Amino acid sequence: MKPKTIMVVDDEQNIREIISEFLQEVGYSVNTAVDGLVALDKLAHEEYDLYIIDVYMPRMGGLDLIVKIKEIQPLAVIIVTTGYSSIDIAVKAIRAGAFHYLTKPIQAEELLKIVESGLKHAVDLGGSSPTLGGDSSLLHLDNQSDLLLRGFTNDQITDFKNIGSVHEYQFGETIILDEERGSMIFVESGRINVFHNGAVVETLKAGDSWGEEIFILPDSAFTEIAAQSDVCVRHFKRKKIMEFFTYKEEILSKRYTINLVQCMYMKWRRSIFRIGLYSGFNAETPSV
Numbered sequence: 001m002k003p004k005t006i007m008v009v010d011d012e013q014n015i016r017e018i019i020s021e022f023l024q025e026v027g028y029s030v031n032t033a034v035d036g037l038v039a040l041d042k043l044a045h046e047e048y049d050l051y052i053i054d055v056y057m058p059r060m061g062g063l064d065l066i067v068k069i070k071e072i073q074p075l076a077v078i079i080v081t082t083g084y085s086s087i088d089i090a091v092k093a094i095r096a097g098a099f100h101y102l103t104k105p106i107q108a109e110e111l112l113k114i115v116e117s118g119l120k121h122a123v124d125l126g127g128s129s130p131t132l133g134g135d136s137s138l139l140h141l142d143n144q145s146d147l148l149l150r151g152f153t154n155d156q157i158t159d160f161k162n163i164g165s166v167h168e169y170q171f172g173e174t175i176i177l178d179e180e181r182g183s184m185i186f187v188e189s190g191r192i193n194v195f196h197n198g199a200v201v202e203t204l205k206a207g208d209s210w211g212e213e214i215f216i217l218p219d220s221a222f223t224e225i226a227a228q229s230d231v232c233v234r235h236f237k238r239k240k241i242m243e244f245f246t247y248k249e250e251i252l253s254k255r256y257t258i259n260l261v262q263c264m265y266m267k268w269r270r271s272i273f274r275i276g277l278y279s280g281f282n283a284e285t286p287s288v
Contacts, residue, residue, distance in 0.1 A: 002029075003027055003028055003029045004028055004029065004049040004050065004119050005028070005029045005030075005031070005046070005048045005049050005050075006023055006028050006029070006030045006031075006048060006049065006050045006051070006052065006115070007030075007031050007032070007033060007039060007042065007043075007048045007050075007051050007052070008020050008023075008030060008031070008032045008033075008052045009032070009033045009034075009035070009036065009038075009039045009051065009052065009053045009054060009057070009062070009065065010032075010034075010052075010053075010054040010057070010081065011034055011035055011054065011056075011057040011058055012054070013034075015054075015081075015104075015106075016032050016034070017032075017254075018254050018257070018258060019052060019106070019111070020032050021251055021254055022108065022111070022254070022255060022258055023111075023115065025151065025251060025255065026112065026151075028115075031046075031048070034057075035057040035058055035059045035060055036053075036057060036059065036060025036061065036062070036064060036065035036068070037059050037060050039051075039053075039065060039069075040060075040065070040068055040069075043069065043072060043073070047072075047073050047076075048076075049077070049119055049122050050077045050078075050079065050115065050118050050119055050122060051069060051076060051077070051078045051079065052078075052079045052080075052081065052102075052115075053065055053066065053078060053079070053080050053081070053098075054080070054081050054082070055080055055081065055082040055089050055093065056082075062080055062082075062093060063089070063092060063093060063096055066078055066080070066093060066096045066097055066098055067096060067097075070096075070097050075122070076097075077099045077118045077119070077121055077122040078093075078097065078098045078099055079098065079099055079100050079101065079102060079114055079115070079118055080093040080094075080098045080100075080101045080102070081101070081102045081103075081104060081106060082101060082102075082103060082104065083103065083104050099118050099121060100114050100117070100118060102114060105261045106258075106261070107261065108150065108255075108258040108259055108261070109147070109150075147259055147263055148209050148212060148256070148259050148260065148263050149256075149259070150255075150259050151255045151259070152252070152255075156248075156252065159244070160244060161186070161234065163236060163237075163240045163241070163243075163244050164182065164186065164234040164235055164236040164240075165181070165182060165234065165235050166188065166232060166233070166234050166235075167181065167232075167233050167234075167235055168230070168231070168232050168233075169190075169227040169230070169231050169232075169233065170227060170230055171227055171228065171229050171230055172226065172227060173226065173227050174224065174225070174226050175192065175225045175226065175227060175231075175233060177210075177211050177225065177235075179237055179238060179239070181235050181237075182235025182236045182237045182240075183211045183214045183235075183236075183237070183238060184209065184210070184211035184212055184214050184215075184235070184236040184238070184241070185209065185210050185211055185225075185233045185234060185235055185236070186207075186208075186209050186233070186234040186236070187204050187205060187206050187207065187208050187209070187210075187231065187232075187233055187234075188206060188231075188232040188233060188234055189206050189231060189232045190205075190206065190227060190228075190229045190230055190231025190232060190233075191203065191204065191205055191227075191228040191229045191231065192204040192205075192210075192225050192226065192227055192228060192231055192233075193225065193226055193228050194210065194223050194224070194225050195223060195224045195225070195226065196223050196224075201223065202223075202267060203228075204225070209263070210225065212260050212263050212264065213260070213264055214238045214241075215238065215241055215242075215256070215257075215260055
């Protein structure tokens, strides 16, 4: 059956290509446009099942493009993307007829989930049979290493983990994250607490990872971690990670980067919440 068609409109080339290639990898047919005018030119020749549109673009921005698309294709399902400081614009986009919005940096799992939901909505509106390209099993991830390596084959996961080195720590021992031993870790067994200025901001268990940001920010470590039981940890050096992707297809590196951004975002939200509790905010305080 013919795959569902998606148009991605964004003036930032990296974002446009990463989203496009990711969606193609999970089975969708994707076309791209650098701004609203280019998108309208393509829309004159083909209608799409779903649109992913950036709000801020040169020549014709996202809000104007939504209006134009709705004139041509009244039942079009549109997802808008925007930065955190532009939620008010996203609300305006929803009022203009957008189905949903995604805040940047975009999370791979959230992107896939909203795309699938949007395509189902398109089916409900148009009465056609669904042909979803995404694998719904990807939405059920048991731990952070599953998320970080989502989309890798079993062989690729094995190859990746083999570049790490296994170390054991006893209860109470500080686990040093540095380039000599490896600044990113996967927890093989046991439990680890993560501290920031003396406050516990995360607890890691078997299957969880930490320090993924070294892939793009080598000097980013600002936390301390300590074993809360006897633990076994697999350390990864940034150099080894970079070398690993040097000899792999470029799409694998892009998939890893998308997964990485999602991991960092999820941990950031949890850490901010915990720091807020330690600082005197209650659980009903709106999230940032």
